[in-house]
Amino acid sequence: MSAFSPPHLFHNARIVDPATGRDGRGGVLVRAGIIVDVGPHLVSGSGPEGAQETDCGGSVLAPGLVDLRAFVGEPGAEHRETLKTASEAAAAGGVTTIVCMPETNPPIDEPAIVDFVLRRARDTAIVHVHPAAALTKQLNGRELTEIGLLREAGAVAFTDGTRSVTNAQVLRRAMTYARDFDALVINHVEDPDLVGQGVMNEGARASLLGLHGIPREAETIMLERDIRLARLTGARYHAALISCADSVEIVRNAKNSGLPVTCGVSINNLTLNELDIGDYRTFLRLSPPLRDEVDRQAVIAALAEGVIDVIVSDHNPQDVETKRQPFAEAENGALGLETMLSAGLRLVQTGQLTLSRLLAALSHNPASLIGQPGGALAAGKPADLILLDIDYPYIVDKMKLHSKSKNSPFDEARLTGKVLKTYIAGRLIYEYDEQ
Template sequence: MRPQLLANAELIDPASGRRERGAVLIRDGAIADIAWGTASPAAPEGAETVDCAGHWLLPGLIDMRAFIGEPGAEHRETLRTASRAAAAGGVTTLLCMPNTNPPIDDPAIVDFVKRRARDTAIVNVHPAAALTKGIAGEEMTEIGLLSEAGALAFSDGVKSVRNARVMRRALTYARDFDALVMHHTEDADLVGDGVMNEGELSSRLGLMGIPREAETIVLERDLRLVRMTGGRYHAALITQPQSIELIERAKAEGLPVTCGASINHLVLNENDIGDYRSFFKLSPPLRHEDDRLALAEALDAGIIDVVVSDHNPQDVETKRLPFAEAADGAIGLETLLAGGLRLVNGGSVRLERLLHALTVRPAELLGLPAGRLTAGAPADLIIVDPDVAYILDRASLWSRCKNTPFEAARLEGRVLATYVAGQLVYQYASA
């Protein structure tokens, strides 16, 4: 590829917090030079110049939680379709969860996913390996071998490890390999037949509720095990103030603990379920508006480390059902940034905090060199028009499934172009 000069842009570096006009020179898949201010890097002869027209230029987003059907459920999503949805949403790196068929619990399957992503995906795709064999919660996987094969984290996806002894052992072995354990904190026994947040609204709708304690009981147990073992622990999704308090106390103790929140729980609440709209059925469930506000405050304060899409495609046969019978999950790769900008435009989260949680912090947790606007970093970049407003049409989405909770929603901020290793992989084309 010939060198490219992305000029006349508003540069935003989430790592340093710097934000001003400038230009970026790309060479050999990496950022070769950055000019802050009115000056421009000296472009080599033959370089292609791209006028960013004053729009934002920032590092591509890193999504730490995306469920992809391949292998085994390609009718829901493939690495190819997920990567195109990611590129359209400004996500240049995604971590795919191990809930596949077969599960990603063997080095050979890790290698398969990496090779398939290399051959079919247009963004960076890294596998997370299963924490227990078969995602059954009974016997931990070979963490060392899976790490050597290329797994960047360990998780049982949407399942919690019930057995405290197994969880303790997994955290101990993960510590020895400096591996990250990402856990879904939800007690399956307390969840039972619940389908939404337990409270007044669930009673009025006649739906079985899921108590907040289903989350905090598992989280508190896990944090005690972290104190015992010293393993790196990441609570995949927290949704309410009690969990925030537990995480804050653990960090104050110096424990190697981090946490994430989904864009759905940061932007939506249980009232959006309305007249039993199954696209809003999630795991964990959407909470009360007070819980949502507490999450946004915790994100702005830096207690919540990362924001994820929790991308989980479901087809018509499993989603277009009565609410209690519908499958959990919503797609989110294409609405991750636009949803986050709702928080910024609403004044509840600062832009620098949002971008830090979407780029720098996930890169740090996964040990990746991305997420920074600095010379030598990978040229995984996006150009964003933050001011454009539009109504989301699910027919325009790239994901194979269309179960978005933002259908017909008014959004602001559109990704105009996405570069991965300096190569243009997505460009918005208006109708």
């Protein structure tokens, strides 16, 4: 927003600020793209002379969401997704900042590629885009990237995306290197050897469907190893996705020991379980796989407790050729940017999470992890805002989604809660149209 733009007063809103726990009626005053005041005293006509006013109609006004894990095809797989289409999907889902994974072609393993993504996003994306750089060159798990130079170029975290760094010595060196730059190391905690030919959660359901299962130990063994390396090196470590009760206990113990360890969970593992696969629904072939209901309830409880820090969309567009296959041959991955918040609101509606806790995991916590100023409604913070009707019912239609690909696990699902408007620096970038 231009410094010469008039102030903008949002009033008659339910203000939910996960950074402070504020949840009550009031307004937000924005000037030059920055929040300058928040509180119940901001009502219609209380702004400075010439201020633009938006009556929020009692809807929720909250910080824009920050998604730590989105796979975008650009460069190299623009047929699946581009920075432009991903950002449009993000805006429709209330996501104002996305961290794009390095699994592109070429991968984001050199400063020049970081610069390309930042420039391309600046020219085509309507939300903030921050690249996560590769931990190892060509994502091969062997040779480290130049973490210092990549961080200087603008990378906000370091990860090999869906590829786990299986060599403990390589990961130890990466963590030691990253520690000196206070860089965040993110690892996908799934041992590929234990995964083997597995395509869904190991158990009775997999046997019934005749599919190879993935044991929970594929996740927990690697998670245990990574946390021991975090203790050895002192690096900031983030487990990209956890999905089962055993992993929750491992992370809880690490945090109780004072280690700089955090973790995330996919919206899919929070709101779906292995039974949702039904008759081989390939849109629900995911990594980590959907677990049973006991594990799902365990990760929900861990999120409410604060053991799990962030919720991610795990947005991974796939085209028809890779998903219209037998379940065992389909690629992992599902869309998530546009439906993440609505799906998460299911847990608020069932009373398992407060709205503030959900929004903290979707905005304030991930922003803090990558050192970005979003995720809060406070004076001096950027006016990246969403206006949300938490009671708006709708049916997901994949053909109306903004992503290029259509592999949504929530296709035809009934969801409640819709983003009405999304703002970046006080500027409207998305408005819901019922048509």
